[in-house]
Amino acid sequence: EAQVTQNPRYLITVTGKKLTVTCSQNMNHEYMSWYRQDPGLGLRQIYYSMNVEVTDKGDVPEGYKVSRKEKRNFPLILESPSPNQTSLYFCASSSSRGREYEQYFGPGTRLTVT
Amino acid sequence: TQLLEQSPQFLSIQEGENLTVYCNSSSVFSSLQWYRQEPGEGPVLLVTVVTGGEVKKLKRLTFQFGDARKDSSLHITAAQPGDTGLYLCAGGDNYGQNFVFGPGTRLSVLP
Numbered sequence: 466e467a468q469v470t471q472n473p474r475y476l477i478t479v480t481g482k483k484l485t486v487t488c489s490q491n492m493n494h495e496y497m498s499w500y501r502q503d504p505g506l507g508l509r510q511i512y513y514s515m516n517v518e519v520t521d522k523g524d525v526p527e528g529y530k531v532s533r534k535e536k537r538n539f540p541l542i543l544e545s546p547s548p549n550q551t552s553l554y555f556c557a558s559s560s561s562r563g564r565e566y567e568q569y570f571g572p573g574t575r576l577t578v579t
Numbered sequence: 580t581q582l583l584e585q586s587p588q589f590l591s592i593q594e595g596e597n598l599t600v601y602c603n604s605s606s607v608f609s610s611l612q613w614y615r616q617e618p619g620e621g622p623v624l625l626v627t628v629v630t631g632g633e634v635k636k637l638k639r640l641t642f643q644f645g646d647a648r649k650d651s652s653l654h655i656t657a658a659q660p661g662d663t664g665l666y667l668c669a670g671g672d673n674y675g676q677n678f679v680f681g682p683g684t685r686l687s688v689l690p
Binding site: 469498500505506507508509510513523524555557565566567568569570571572573 | 610619620621622623624629667669671678680681682683
């Protein structure tokens with residue numbers, strides 16, 4: 466089954482404690498992205514990756530890091546989490562059929578930073 | 580920064596009614612996507628439109644991309660409770676990596 470998986474699904478942590486949210490896709494997609502979703506603000510792109518070892522900043526990259534060492538994996542790293550990073554996070558991967566990029570989302574990770 | 584607005588923010592209707600939700604921007608997009616998101620889940624892609632004036636139909640859902648590729652609409656005919664959810668539009672750039680999302684329209688269809 467084609468899917469994007471994220472772990473963990475729920476995480477409560479304290480300010481400053483480094484954490485990593487993993488993302489994996491089994492569709493051999495080149496493109497992968499991380500988004501955060503906050504009430505009233507919709508989904509905002511944090512980072513995206515065009516392919517292995519190629520990453521770029523989205524609209525809200527401050528406080529986050531990513532890496533793309535393998536095509537299937539795209540972890541999101543919070544080196545020193547702060548309460549304003551409490552949010553719902555989604556990983557997505559996409560393929561292209563011409564200009565119709567089909568973006569598939571993971572189930573989400575709800576992060577609370579106290 | 581490109582921005583997308585959606586209206587209405589909230590919509591509550593009875594089963595069988597028709598509805599239209601709108602997605603507007605002052606920016607031109609290479610493509611426009613519509614997603615539906617249910618509680619506790621990630622958004623699920625419904626459709627992608629790429630040509631100005633394009634109309635696509637998906638059963639009872641009709642999607643239209645504005646001629647200038649700055650706006651889009653989603654029309655649902657004879658809404659059903661299963662249509663309940665958060666409807667998101669997203670504008671894409673030429674390379675399909677940079678998507679800007681609207682804040683969403685939360686639809687509730689009452690039986």
